[in-house]
Amino acid sequence: AAAMxxxxxxxxxxxxxxTANTGVSGGTSTALPSGQKVAHxxxxxxxxxxxxxxxxxxxxxxxxxxxxxxxxxxxxxxxxLNTTEVKSSDFNTVKALAQGDVNSFLGFxxxxxxxxxxxxxxxxxxxxxxxxxxxxxIGKDITARISERDDKSYSTQVYYCMDIGATRMEEEKVVxxxxxx
Numbered sequence: 382a383a384a385m386x387x388x389x390x391x392x393x394x395x396x397x398x399x400t401a402n403t404g405v406s407g408g409t410s411t412a413l414p415s416g417q418k419v420a421h422x423x424x425x426x427x428x429x430x431x432x433x434x435x436x437x438x439x440x441x442x443x444x445x446x447x448x449x450x451x452x453x454x455x456x457x458x459x460x461x462l463n464t465t466e467v468k469s470s471d472f473n474t475v476k477a478l479a480q481g482d483v484n485s486f487l488g489f490x491x492x493x494x495x496x497x498x499x500x501x502x503x504x505x506x507x508x509x510x511x512x513x514x515x516x517x518x519i520g521k522d523i524t525a526r527i528s529e530r531d532d533k534s535y536s537t538q539v540y541y542c543m544d545i546g547a548t549r550m551e552e553e554k555v556v557x558x559x560x561x562x
Contacts, residue, residue, distance in 0.1 A: 385523065385541060390496045394452070396547035397508050397515050397555055398498065414552055421504045421559035425460035426453060431487050434509040434556040441553035443511045451489040452508040454497050456562050461486070500559060507558040514554025520544035 403411045419433045431451070438449065453461075484491055489509060498506050521544035530538045549555050 382525075382541070385543060387496065389517065389545060390494060392545055393515060393517055393547045394494075394496055394498060394508065396549060397510060398506055398557055401549045401552070411549075411552065413549070413555060413557060417552055417556050419556065419558040421502070421561045423561055425562065426457035426507060426558065426560045427460065428464055428487075430558050430560070431489065431509075434558055435487050435489070437556050438509070438511060438554065443514075443554055445488070447554075448512040449489050450492055450508075450510055450512065451558075452492045452494050452497060452510075454495060454505055454507075454562075455493060456505065457507055457560055458491070458493055460560070502559070503562075504559040505562050507560050509556040509558060511554040514549060514551055515547060516550050517545060517547045520546065 398413060400410045400412050403409045417437060419430050419437070422430075424430075434451070435449075439445075443449075497508070500506055521542070523541070523543045526538075526540040528538050528540075529535045
């Protein structure tokens with residue numbers, strides 16, 4: 382089950398940053414536009430980069446009532462926890478250092494993942510998105526079977542399958558933030 386969850390994460394991450402098939406029949410390939418990307422600037426995840434991502438979403442008229450997420454790796458959490466604006470209660474009502482994590486900041490809810498990819502420059506690709514900007518489709522729900530194999534000394538055989546796919550629904554609702562590690 383955990384492996385299937387990781388597979389789902391990989392499909393969603395690939396769909397968020399990769400080429401999306403668009404058009405009526407899905408025959409047009411659409412890459413994430415460069416205007417939807419925040420450059421690394423020789424730095425990890427900073428408040429300035431998060432502000433840039435928020436600005437991109439706001440300029441694209443993404444409804445502020447739609448929940449926004451930011452998928453980060455543990456390295457980016459450390460970068461943010463070393464930032465005064467995040468760890469100081471003068472700037473932030475969330476006591477980040479006391480909790481040891483960043484759960485929300487600048488309207489983003491943070492999700493920590495070790496599955497994020499790197500780009501051709503070895504920069505971590507952090508994803509900021511509105512909840513309806515990326516969709517996961519389940520073609521076949523989970524099928525699980527656990528049985529013994531008498532031909533293999535009665536060892537346990539686990540069978541687990543499902544059919545899934547994901548895509549960006551609107552490029553304007555997804556932002557890639559490149560972070561140097």
